[in-house]
Amino acid sequence: MGVELFSDIASKYNYLGVVILMMIGLYAMIAKNNLVKKIIGMNIFQTAIILFYVSTAAKRGATIPIIRHGHNGHGHEVIHAAEYINPLPHVLMLTAIVVSVATLGVALALAVKVYHQYGTLEEDEIRGQLRNK
Amino acid sequence: MRIIGLLIVIAFGSLLRYGVFFFPEWGDPASPPSLHVSPHYIEEAIAETAVPNLVTAVLADYRGYDTMFETTVIFAAGLACFMLLRVLQRQVPECRLYRHIPTGITLRIEKGGKLPTESGSFERIDSNWVPHDLIIKSTSRFITPFLQIFALYVIAHGHHSPGGGFQGGVILGAAVIMYAISYDLRRSIQRIGEQATAVLGSAGVLIYAGTGALCMVLGAAFLDYGALAGLLGVDPVMARSHGMLIVEIGVGIAVSAVMVWIYYNLSSAGRHDEGL
Amino acid sequence: MENLSPHFPALIIIVPLIAALLTSAAGWLNRRLCFHFAALGLFTSLLVSTGLLASVLDKDVILYRLGGWPAPWGILYRIDRLNGLVLVVIFFIAFLNLIANKRTVEESFPEQLGGFYALYVLFVTGLSGMVATGDAFNLYVLLEISSLTGYALIGIGHERAPLAGLNYLFMGTIGASLYLLGIGFLYLMTGSLNMTDIASLLPGFYGSPVMVLAFLLCMTGLFIKMALFPLHAWLPNAYSFSPSASIGVIAPLTTKVMIYVMIRMTFDVFTPDFSFKMMHLGEVMVWLAVAAIIMGSLFALAQTRLKRMLTYVIIAEVGYMVGGFWLGNRMAVTGAVLHILNDAVMTLCIFLAAGAVVYQICGDDFEDLKGLFRKMPISMAAFTVAALSLIGVPPTCGFFSKWYLISGGIAAGHYGFVVALLFSSLVNAVLFFRIIEIGYFEPFSEGEGGHGVHHGPPAMEIREAPAGMLACLLLAAVSLIVLGIYTGDIVTRIIDLAIPPAI
Amino acid sequence: MIWELDFIILTLVIFSGIAAITVKDLLSAAILFGAYSFMMCLLWAIMGAVDVAFTEATVGAGVSTVFFVAAVFHTTRDSKD
Numbered sequence: 003m004g005v006e007l008f009s010d011i012a013s014k015y016n017y018l019g020v021v022i023l024m025m026i027g028l029y030a031m032i033a034k035n036n037l038v039k040k041i042i043g044m045n046i047f048q049t050a051i052i053l054f055y056v057s058t059a060a061k062r063g064a065t066i067p068i069i070r071h072g073h074n075g076h077g078h079e080v081i082h083a084a085e086y087i088n089p090l091p092h093v094l095m096l097t098a099i100v101v102s103v104a105t106l107g108v109a110l111a112l113a114v115k116v117y118h119q120y121g122t123l124e125e126d127e128i129r130g131q132l133r134n135k
Numbered sequence: 136m137r138i139i140g141l142l143i144v145i146a147f148g149s150l151l152r153y154g155v156f157f158f159p160e161w162g163d164p165a166s167p168p169s170l171h172v173s174p175h176y177i178e179e180a181i182a183e184t185a186v187p188n189l190v191t192a193v194l195a196d197y198r199g200y201d202t203m204f205e206t207t208v209i210f211a212a213g214l215a216c217f218m219l220l221r222v223l224q225r226q227v228p229e230c231r232l233y234r235h236i237p238t239g240i241t242l243r244i245e246k247g248g249k250l251p252t253e254s255g256s257f258e259r260i261d262s263n264w265v266p267h268d269l270i271i272k273s274t275s276r277f278i279t280p281f282l283q284i285f286a287l288y289v290i291a292h293g294h295h296s297p298g299g300g301f302q303g304g305v306i307l308g309a310a311v312i313m314y315a316i317s318y319d320l321r322r323s324i325q326r327i328g329e330q331a332t333a334v335l336g337s338a339g340v341l342i343y344a345g346t347g348a349l350c351m352v353l354g355a356a357f358l359d360y361g362a363l364a365g366l367l368g369v370d371p372v373m374a375r376s377h378g379m380l381i382v383e384i385g386v387g388i389a390v391s392a393v394m395v396w397i398y399y400n401l402s403s404a405g406r407h408d409e410g411l
Numbered sequence: 412m413e414n415l416s417p418h419f420p421a422l423i424i425i426v427p428l429i430a431a432l433l434t435s436a437a438g439w440l441n442r443r444l445c446f447h448f449a450a451l452g453l454f455t456s457l458l459v460s461t462g463l464l465a466s467v468l469d470k471d472v473i474l475y476r477l478g479g480w481p482a483p484w485g486i487l488y489r490i491d492r493l494n495g496l497v498l499v500v501i502f503f504i505a506f507l508n509l510i511a512n513k514r515t516v517e518e519s520f521p522e523q524l525g526g527f528y529a530l531y532v533l534f535v536t537g538l539s540g541m542v543a544t545g546d547a548f549n550l551y552v553l554l555e556i557s558s559l560t561g562y563a564l565i566g567i568g569h570e571r572a573p574l575a576g577l578n579y580l581f582m583g584t585i586g587a588s589l590y591l592l593g594i595g596f597l598y599l600m601t602g603s604l605n606m607t608d609i610a611s612l613l614p615g616f617y618g619s620p621v622m623v624l625a626f627l628l629c630m631t632g633l634f635i636k637m638a639l640f641p642l643h644a645w646l647p648n649a650y651s652f653s654p655s656a657s658i659g660v661i662a663p664l665t666t667k668v669m670i671y672v673m674i675r676m677t678f679d680v681f682t683p684d685f686s687f688k689m690m691h692l693g694e695v696m697v698w699l700a701v702a703a704i705i706m707g708s709l710f711a712l713a714q715t716r717l718k719r720m721l722t723y724v725i726i727a728e729v730g731y732m733v734g735g736f737w738l739g740n741r742m743a744v745t746g747a748v749l750h751i752l753n754d755a756v757m758t759l760c761i762f763l764a765a766g767a768v769v770y771q772i773c774g775d776d777f778e779d780l781k782g783l784f785r786k787m788p789i790s791m792a793a794f795t796v797a798a799l800s801l802i803g804v805p806p807t808c809g810f811f812s813k814w815y816l817i818s819g820g821i822a823a824g825h826y827g828f829v830v831a832l833l834f835s836s837l838v839n840a841v842l843f844f845r846i847i848e849i850g851y852f853e854p855f856s857e858g859e860g861g862h863g864v865h866h867g868p869p870a871m872e873i874r875e876a877p878a879g880m881l882a883c884l885l886l887a888a889v890s891l892i893v894l895g896i897y898t899g900d901i902v903t904r905i906i907d908l909a910i911p912p913a914i
Numbered sequence: 915m916i917w918e919l920d921f922i923i924l925t926l927v928i929f930s931g932i933a934a935i936t937v938k939d940l941l942s943a944a945i946l947f948g949a950y951s952f953m954m955c956l957l958w959a960i961m962g963a964v965d966v967a968f969t970e971a972t973v974g975a976g977v978s979t980v981f982f983v984a985a986v987f988h989t990t991r992d993s994k995d
Contacts, residue, residue, distance in 0.1 A: 013160045014160065015921065016920070017155045017158055017161065019928060020151075021148055021155065022928055023928060025144045026928070027931075028140075028143070028144050029141065030935040032136070032139070032140035033137045033140030033141065034995055035994060035995050036940070038940050038985065038993070039943065040581060042935055042982075043935055044581060044584050045974075046931050046935070047585070048584070049951070049970075049974070051588055051592050052954075052966070053954065054592065054595055055598075056961055056966055058595065058598060058599050059961075059962075059963060060161060060162040060961050060962065061163075061164050061169050062163070064164070064962070065962065066962045067189040068189065068190075068964075069181050069187040069188075070187075081177060081178050081181070082178075083174035085177075086177045087961075087963070088169050088177075089173065089176055089177070089190045089193050090604075091598070091963075092190045092963045094201075094548055094604075095966050096194060096965060096966060096969055097205040099969050099974065100208060100209055100301065101208050103209075103978055103981075104209050104211065104559055105212070105559065106978055107212045107213075107216050107397045107401065108215045108216065108219070108559055108563060108566075109577065110981055111215065111216040111219040111220050111400065111401060112566050112573050112576050112577040112580060113985060113989065114220060114401065114985055114988050114989060115219055115220065115566065115573040116573045116574050116577060118404065120574075122990075123940075123990060123993065124994055132571070150624065151624070154620060154621050154624040156620075157619055157621045159599065166599070167599070167601055168598060168599060168602040169602070171483070171603050171612075173602070175483075176484070190965040194965075196478060196480075197478065197484050197485055198486055199477075200477040200478060200549065201486065201548065201549055204552045204553060204556055207428065207533065207536075207556055208552065208555055208559060211530065211533050211560050212559060214529055214530055214560075215559060215562065215563030217526055218526045218530060218567050221523070223522040297965045297968045301969060302965075302969050305976065308977070309972065309977060312977070333436075333438075334436050337432040337433075337435045337436045337529075338432075338436070340428075340432050344429050344432065345429075347425070351425075356418075356475065356477060357475075357477050358477055359478050361479065394977055398981070402984035402987070402988075403988075411983070
């Protein structure tokens with residue numbers, strides 16, 4: 003059992019890293035009080051998912067997804083799928099990175115606006131101000 | 136909150152940890168993602184699109200529709216920051232500060248006052264102005280052209296090497312942002328105005344969507360670049376490659392413009408004054 | 412028109428997208444064009460989606476290959492009867508609200524017209540794309556478009572709006588990320604992203620815990636986005652502080668489209684067999700929905716401001732649809748689908764009426780509503796129709812979907828759900844009659860004037876909302892009754908055929 | 915793919931992530947987040963996702979950090995947690 007568990011961890015440690023990063027990000031989003039910290043946590047959460055997708059693309063014994071000898075028109079050699087890493091998750095994650103930076107921009111804009119309104123970035127202080135009104 | 140958060144996180148983490156037991160081994164060439172859809176891309180992309188960088192081929196052609204919306208997301212973020220932060224009610228400030236560049240003397244002009252005649256040698260500054268560092272200024276002046284050329288290279292060479300419209304666009308935008316940081320925001324806005332960034336942002340996405348619509352007008356499906364073959368005077372496979380280049384340029388324009396736009400609004404909290 | 416018709420599935424998304432881009436550019440060049448571009452884009456899409464619905468009624472399913480690539484490699488659009496109908500509703504609501512709020516937008520954002528309209532149209536683009544797409548990842552991208560623009564549309568409001576927008580952004584991002592993770596799990600097991608393709612590959616993995624996790628992650632993500640009861644915390648503040656023009660489109664559409672996406676995921680990706688028979692989730696979900704209905708109604712009772720009360724009504728309505736759907740019998744699912752349609756139009760009507768009231772009297776405390784029937788008779792008449800529909804009084808459409816839901820609940824033997832529905836109808840009756848009473852029977856807040864208008868100058872003269880707003884409001888109110896009258900046709904010709912026979 | 919290298923960098927990623935959310939000064943948090951993004955970019959480069967790594971280097975480590983610094987400049991550096 004112990005050996006099995008160890009080999010399981012050894013062969014999937016990357017996915018475990020994903021889980022840990024997600025927990026860090028989610029914890030920051032739920033438990034942190036500062037809005038900028040929450041935004042950082044949100045980004046960590048998103049990058050963890052990107053890491054997960056990139057991990058699904060990995061293929062032992064394969065190289066980066068750019069075809070060799072591809073520069074002069076159509077390659078004449080037969081291309082084997084096993085030689086190249088799966089490009090599809092990379093494409094998806096390019097999109098996800100873009101989405102995450104877009105979300106970051108909007109979140110920071112909102113945070114700046116909130117700060118101008120309440121003079122603080124701490125959620126409990128803002129809540130206190132709202133209660134006093 | 137902290138304890139609730141910890142509990143949720145631990146529950147979530149252990150659920151996922153449990154799922155990981157049943158994942159295929161990491162990097163296994165026989166896992167479903169490596170066997171089902173992707174082999175087609177790897178084996179056929181170069182014959183079907185003449186683009187050796189598979190990521191570019193899939194990004195701009197097979198799943199080009201996603202990429203169009205990816206660009207739209209960035210554009211929407213630019214718009215959102217503009218709508219949220221920009222302060223447009225221009226009330227005339229109490230006083231303005233002008234700095235005479237050769238001597239470093241600061242003039243304080245009260246409301247309604249006019250600048251002295253030689254206004255070319257004055258620059259408008261804010262009350263929290265600090266002198267900019269000479270080393271940073273000259274370094275950024277030295278680097279900027281190389282950065283811009285590299286950005287263009289990344290956009291243009293995305294078919295053969297890592298890169299493409301998005302990465303190149305961000306670098307191009309970063310060059311402007313660097314200029315705005317090392318000098319000041321006002322000067323950067325004088326060169327590339329807010330209006331230019333906003334219009335270029337929508338123009339970039341419009342190039343992408345317009346290319347797709349052009350294919351539709353020519354009778355093929357939306358974004359089916361093969362239809363452009365007659366227009367470009369090449370065979371359908373090369374037309375796909377060229378079509379991708381066109382949309383990558385659109386992406387580059389949109390992304391660089393919007394990055395600068397977001398920076399303008401974020402770094403001055405929408406007031407477009409001196410910035411960082 | 413003839414040679415364009417095969418491109419309709421793409422056009423419904425492309426036209427508003429291009430319109431949004433032109434609107435934004437026009438905001439810098441000629442501000443007067445903004446509204447026209449936006450309205451033209453949405454109106455064209457409304458026409459196209461109607462045409463699409465007409466053709467899908469004969470053809471069953473229309474597929475469109477974007478980029479010309481076949482299914483698992485390229486992105487596919489898949490229009491069937493159900494999402495054809497939802498698309499028409501989306502564009503109808505978006506167009507009506509745009510016209511109705513022309514004046515309020517011009518007054519609130521005089522210098523940022525282009526930006527506002529562009530965000531508005533992009534929001535609608537994202538929603539309609541989510542409904543039309545047949546690709547699980549494409550859905551995520553479009554989800555993010557509609558969410559990002561939604562955060563901005565909410566955050567530009569006053570008072571607590573930026574804070575509420577930021578909270579919405581945090582919750583929404585967690586929801587979308589969980590959905591993305593769920594899709595990632597599915598991808599890891601099947602290697603595909605196309606919905607139909609995933610569905611055909613999944614039967615081999617029915618026992619796998621990864622699949623169960625994928626299902627749970629996707630659903631949790633969608634539940635956050637649709638504000639199902641324990642995950643609803645972001646909704647009331649976000650909706651009650653945003654400008655009327657944005658809330659008029661966000662409130663009717665966001666939650667309903669997310670419910671449609673949930674239906675789409677369970678039917679087309681996870682297949683009804685797995686979702687209903689193997690997950691044993693139905694019971695839990697229905698009880699969650701019961702909790703949502705009861706809590707939403709109770710919270711609504713406690714409110715003293717009109718818009719805020721309505722947000723809690725929305726939360727209760729989400730419970731109707733989720734509960735009806737997870738009851739899993741034909742009657743209840745029909746009711747849930749029908750309620751998506753009806754509730755969208757009802758919410759539009761009630762928020763337009765509330766928007767008109769807020770626009771005219773600049774406040775929505777119950778105190779401010781006194782004597783409103785005399786001041787704004789037409790708006791309040793429309794408000795009453797919408798209220799009757801939310802309560803579920805016969806000629807209006809709200810009655811019919813509620814009828815289906817209740818019969819479904821009885822057929823499933825789930826009396827808790829039936830009781831919750833009846834309880835919520837009762838609460839709605841109390842809520843809305845209270846407002847109608849305030850508006851009707853307390854005509855004068857100040858003592859002067861005594862008993863009638865003939866004593867000196869009338870204390871209250873008619874101050875109706877602007878004509879455009881009023882016309883749209885009336886149109887929405889009339890369509891509530893029309894929808895009610897044609898319920899039979901909608902059910903037999905569209906919804907019955909759209910629900911898979913396995914249920 | 916060299917798994918030893920991958921493992922070391924993954925550990926560094928996790929530690930910089932924890933540091934970014936625990937440090938009190940928001941400017942330091944922004945810079946640590948930049949470091950986190952950069953490590954992540956290295957990790958992806960090792961896993962063969964060159965395009966993703968390139969994008970993360972320009973976006974995550976570059977522009978995002980600038981956005982964070984800009985936002986912190988206009989709000990406050992102090993945070994209680």
